[in-house]
Amino acid sequence: MIRLRDVSLKPAGVGQPVLHGMTLTIPQGEFRWLLGPSGAGKSSLLKLLTLGAKPASGQMDILNTPVTGASRSTLRNLRRRIGFVPQDYRLIGEWNVFDNVALPLRLRGRSERDIRQEVFAVLDWLDVAPHAHSRPTTLSGGEQQRVAIARALIGRPDILLADEPTNALEDSQARRLLATFQELIDLGTTVIVATHNEGLVRDAPAPSIMLRDGTLDPHANEAIA
Numbered sequence: 001m002i003r004l005r006d007v008s009l010k011p012a013g014v015g016q017p018v019l020h021g022m023t024l025t026i027p028q029g030e031f032r033w034l035l036g037p038s039g040a041g042k043s044s045l046l047k048l049l050t051l052g053a054k055p056a057s058g059q060m061d062i063l064n065t066p067v068t069g070a071s072r073s074t075l076r077n078l079r080r081r082i083g084f085v086p087q088d089y090r091l092i093g094e095w096n097v098f099d100n101v102a103l104p105l106r107l108r109g110r111s112e113r114d115i116r117q118e119v120f121a122v123l124d125w126l127d128v129a130p131h132a133h134s135r136p137t138t139l140s141g142g143e144q145q146r147v148a149i150a151r152a153l154i155g156r157p158d159i160l161l162a163d164e165p166t167n168a169l170e171d172s173q174a175r176r177l178l179a180t181f182q183e184l185i186d187l188g189t190t191v192i193v194a195t196h197n198e199g200l201v202r203d204a205p206a207p208s209i210m211l212r213d214g215t216l217d218p219h220a221n222e223a224i225a
């Protein structure tokens with residue numbers, strides 16, 4: 001479960017919070033679209049939920065664990081249970097595709113034999129296995145995006161957060177990704193996907209978190225808390 005109570009986010013050196021008054025609850029194993037105009041705060045909310053920033057005020061529980069005041073090791077363990085597909089992919093340019101995707105499993109101390117098997121299975125599934133030994137920068141935008149998706153999925157996260165994960169994909173690949181998200185939800189994963197792609201949202205109607213001006217849009221979010 002994810003629970004926010006009157007949470008705000010204020011990056012260093014910024015006068016006004018970029019998120020404020022965020023109160024919402026997302027039960028485990030549910031899907032939410034994260035919607036709102038450009039600059040509404042979608043990426044900022046994902047940054048909070050990936051524990052990439054601390055709330056300036058309010059209370060936030062991730063996977064039923066209070067984040068405020070949590071120890072470093074608690075936060076590290078929580079981060080390992082969260083998969084994230086960033087808008088800009090954030091692949092490590094000096095590493096090949098295989099090593100980028102293997103990272104979450106290596107952090108867990110898995111054997112190289114298991115890692116090889118699992119990484120190739122997910123790369124195959126996302127049609128990027130032939131690029132396993134290439135640097136990410138030599139790949140197309142859509143291929144890089146699929147590598148970032150592979151890295152987020154490989155650790156079988158309890159929460160999967162994705163920031164515009166289909167913007168470089170073809171329609172058929174985007175639909176396949178949605179089917180994967182549904183499989184993860186069926187397995188009990190919470191999935192939150194920020195998107196501007198109205199067609200995608202129409203194809204897969206689901207509850208939405210609608211943001212506007214750094215907070216929940218009061219007209220679009222009824223009974224969300």
Ligand SMILES: Nc1ncnc2c1ncn2[C@@H]1O[C@H](COP(=O)(O)OP(=O)(O)OP(=O)(O)O)[C@@H](O)[C@H]1O
Nearest residue numbers: 011012014018036037038039040041042043044045
């Ligand atoms: N580190 C930061 N420093 C200053 N301002 C920030 C910072 N992070 C976010 N903002 C501001 O907060 C607001 C929300 O940004 P955010 O990227 O979260 O919006 P978004 O809804 O994801 O937009 P888009 O759809 O264009 O990606 C913007 O006005 C942005 O300029």
